Amino acid sequence: MSCPRRRASSTPRRLGSCNSRLWNTGSPAFAGDDSGARLCLRGKARMSNSKAELRAKALAKRDALSEKKRAAAATKLAKRGLPFKLLPGSIVSGYSPIRSEIDPMQLLRKLAEEGARLALPCVTARGQSLVFRIFHPNDRLMLGPLGIPEPSPAASEVIPDIMLTPLAAFDRLGHRIGYGAGHYDFTFAHLRKTKQIVGIGLAFAAQEIEAVPALSHDVALDYVLTESDVFDFRSSEVAHSLRG
Template sequence: MSGSSSKAELRAIALAKRDALSDEQRAAAAEAIARRGLPFEIASGMIVSGYSPIRSEIDPAPLMRRLAEQGAKLALPAVLARGKSLAFRAWSPDDRLMLGPLGILEPSPAAAEAVPDIMLVPLAAFDPLGHRIGYGAGHYDYTLAHLRKMKAITAVGIGFSAQQIKAVPALPHDVALDYVLTEKKVFDFRS
C-alpha cells in the first residue's frame, strides 16, 4: 500500500498532535465549542449523549451543560460488551459516575436507559467529508448503524482542529458524521 497511509498510521499521527496540546489549549477549545453550541435548534426534551473523555480527548462537558440549559436531556454511553451497541444512560452534570469495564467513567446501571437524538462522538481524526477514525473498536460505527434503524440520530463529532486530516480511508461499514465541531470551525456534512 505505497503512497496511502493506513488508518492505524493516520490515527497515530492525529493522536500525537492531540496529545501535544496543552491543558490550557484543551480547556479553551472545549469552552469555545460550548460557547458556539450546536449548529442547529435543540428542541426541549431532546436526548443528547456525550462521552467521558479518555486520554487527551476534548471534554464535551461544557457543551453538554450548555445544552442542558437549553432544555436537552443528557445521557452518557456505557460499554456492555465488545462488538455490541453502546447503551446510553440518563445523566445530569451532578450525577456521580462509576468506572465501567473499560476503565471509562459511566452512569450507574440503575440510571434510566435512553436512546439519543443527538450523539456527540469522540474521534482520533476526521476528514473534510465527515469520515472519522476512532480507536479501532468500532463501538460508534456499530452503535450508530444499529440505533439509526430505530430513529434518526444526528452524529456530531467533537475534536480539535489539529485532528483534521486530508482523507480517511473509509470502509463501507464506517458511518459518516453529520457534523464535526472544532474550536475553530463547524463542518456540516449533511448536504
C-alpha cells in the first residue's frame, strides 16, 4: 500500500536542536551573559508545552473512538500484518494495551503463527531502557511497576528484532509523541548501538497530526501502521536526515 510522501528538502535540518555554544558560558563571547542558554531553555520549554498539548488532543481523539471501532481497527491491522516478510525466528516485541491503545494481540498471534518469537517490554525505572522478556499469547502476566501486565521475571530476556510501539500521536516524518517518560526513545537509542532494530508504531488513523516538534534525541520510527494506512519512513530523505 502506498502512502503520500512529504517532499524532501534539499537542505534537511535537525529540528529542535540547540546550538551547543549557547551552553559554553565560560567562553569570552558569552562571559557574563547567559542569555543564549536562557533562550534555548525557553525554546525547549515551549516545545515541551506544545508536545503536551498535542499529546492531550491526540489522546482525546483516541479516547473518543468507540470500543467497536477500536476492535475493528485492531482486526484490520492484524489481517494486513507487517509490510515486509518476516524472517523465521525473528523476535517481535509487542505491548500490553492500556487505556484506549490499539490492541496488538491479534497481530502478535498472527506473527507467532508465521514463526516469530514474541516478547513484551518490562519497565525497570523511569528514563531507563526497557527490558524484553519472552511471551506466549496464553501466558499469565503479572503487573509491573506501572501497573502494566508484563511477563514473569523468570521469563528469558531477549533483544527484539522488531519493536511494535504504542504512541499518543505521530506525523509523516516518522516522529512519535509518547507519554512523556521517554522509555522507547531510551530503548531505541540504547539497543541500536549494537543491533539493527525495526521500529513500528501502531496507532489509529485519528492519531496522526501535522508535525511532531522533535528534539535531537527523539528517535524516528521506520513504519507506522494504522487501520487504514501503512507509512514507510525509511525511503524519506527528510526522515533519515532527522535521525542523525
